[in-house]
Amino acid sequence: MYELVQVGAKSYYLNCPAKIGIYRLNATDVYLVDSGNDKDAGRKVRQILARNGWRLKAILNTHSHADHIGGNQYLQKQTACKIFANGIEKDFARHPVLEPSFLYGGYPCKDLRHKFLLAPESVVCDLSDDAFPQEIAVIPLPGHSFEMVGFRTPDSVVFLADCVFSKETLAKYGIPLIYDVGAFLRTLDTVEAMKASMFVPAHAEATDDMTELARYNRNKVLEIAESVVVCCEAARTCEDLLQAMFRRYQLRVDFEQYVLAGSAIRSVLSWLKETGKLSVKFEDCKLYWESVRK
Numbered sequence: 190m191y192e193l194v195q196v197g198a199k200s201y202y203l204n205c206p207a208k209i210g211i212y213r214l215n216a217t218d219v220y221l222v223d224s225g226n227d228k229d230a231g232r233k234v235r236q237i238l239a240r241n242g243w244r245l246k247a248i249l250n251t252h253s254h255a256d257h258i259g260g261n262q263y264l265q266k267q268t269a270c271k272i273f274a275n276g277i278e279k280d281f282a283r284h285p286v287l288e289p290s291f292l293y294g295g296y297p298c299k300d301l302r303h304k305f306l307l308a309p310e311s312v313v314c315d316l317s318d319d320a321f322p323q324e325i326a327v328i329p330l331p332g333h334s335f336e337m338v339g340f341r342t343p344d345s346v347v348f349l350a351d352c353v354f355s356k357e358t359l360a361k362y363g364i365p366l367i368y369d370v371g372a373f374l375r376t377l378d379t380v381e382a383m384k385a386s387m388f389v390p391a392h393a394e395a396t397d398d399m400t401e402l403a404r405y406n407r408n409k410v411l412e413i414a415e416s417v418v419v420c421c422e423a424a425r426t427c428e429d430l431l432q433a434m435f436r437r438y439q440l441r442v443d444f445e446q447y448v449l450a451g452s453a454i455r456s457v458l459s460w461l462k463e464t465g466k467l468s469v470k471f472e473d474c475k476l477y478w479e480s481v482r483k
Contacts, residue, residue, distance in 0.1 A: 191205050191233045191237065197342060197386060200212050200213075200387070202348075203233075203234065205225060206226065206256065207223065209221060209223050210249075210348040213243065214324075218244050219244070219245060220245075220322060221234065221245060221248045222249050222340055222348045224250070227308075228260065230259060231261075231263035232263065235264060245268045245270045247270050247271040247322070248261060248270060249274075249322075251337055252274075252275075252351065253277075253278040253282045253285070253334065254334060255306055256305065258311065259309070261282065261311035262309035262310060263309075271318075273320075274315070274316070277336050278334065278335060278337065278338075279313045282308070282311060283311070288308075289307050292451075300444040306445065324342075325340050326340065326341040330380075332369050332376045333350070333365075333373060334351070335369075337352065341385065346385065347383065348389045348391075349388055349391070351366075352377070353377070353393055354392050354393060358392045358393070359409050363439070363450070364438055364450045366449050366452065366453050367453045369456065370460035373410060374410065377403045377407045380399050381403040413453075414460065416434065417461060417467075418467065419480075420433045420437070421467060421480045422480045424478065426478075427476065430454065431450070434454055458478055465481060466480065467481060
């Protein structure tokens with residue numbers, strides 16, 4: 190764990206639960222792509238940088254989920270590095286309570302205020318800031334999160350964040366977290382057509398060809414959406430649908446899984462309604478979702 194892997198002339202990643210990218214600007218200065226899930230991850234990163242004689246210049250956050258920004262605060266306090274994030278991702282990183290609040294849809298109870306959903310606050314600049322490294326290209330990758338981005342280094346290594354997941358990850362969690370299904374599918378189209386010397390997804394193996402994995406992720410999302418349509422052949426409330434989907438995918442039920450899978454399924458519901466495959470009705474003070482009969 191936290192093995193340093195070189196994937197380009199100046200690009201590396203740390204092999205950890207959510208891969209952390211490193212771009213070496215020169216003999217001493219480096220940029221990080223994300224910072225890991227907590228203070229301990231940040232400490233391990235700092236030790237690796239020190240062993241290599243590298244100085245942390247800045248952290249480039251792909252998005253604001255806790256497993257990608259959890260080391261921000263520690264590293265910033267230790268090194269005074271700048272941190273950059275895109276748009277609303279910057280705001281979530283500045284005010285991390287927004288993440289569990291958004292997932293739950295209200296004030297998050299204590300069960301949701303832990304390091305896996307609630308990262309420490311950090312001082313974050315927008316990608317438009319003059320200090321952002323112009324040699325690193327920003328790639329919009331929305332869908333999994335609001336305004337997630339990837340980064341392409343000058344040696345043609347692309348850090349893809351969470352726009353694709355490994356087959357093992359999808360099998361383990363069943364229903365991946367997706368905010369905007371339409372954007373997620375369009376991002377997969379972009380990634381499938383992309384060329385690079387190496388791609389580094391956060392939750393899949395590094396590879397020089399994303400075609401197969403992008404298609405696998407697309408098919409998985411469409412399979413989940415079709416399962417929702419089938420479940421809604423008889424009108425269901427969202428809670429009834431969640432129960433059916435949890436059973437279908439054999440998911441454990443706890444607060445964290447409830448909000449993560451629940452948020453994804455609600456996003457699927459919105460997409461299916463907007464694409465004309467589901468309709469809604471209100472009866473007896475309840476909202477019901479129902480498949481549209483052709």
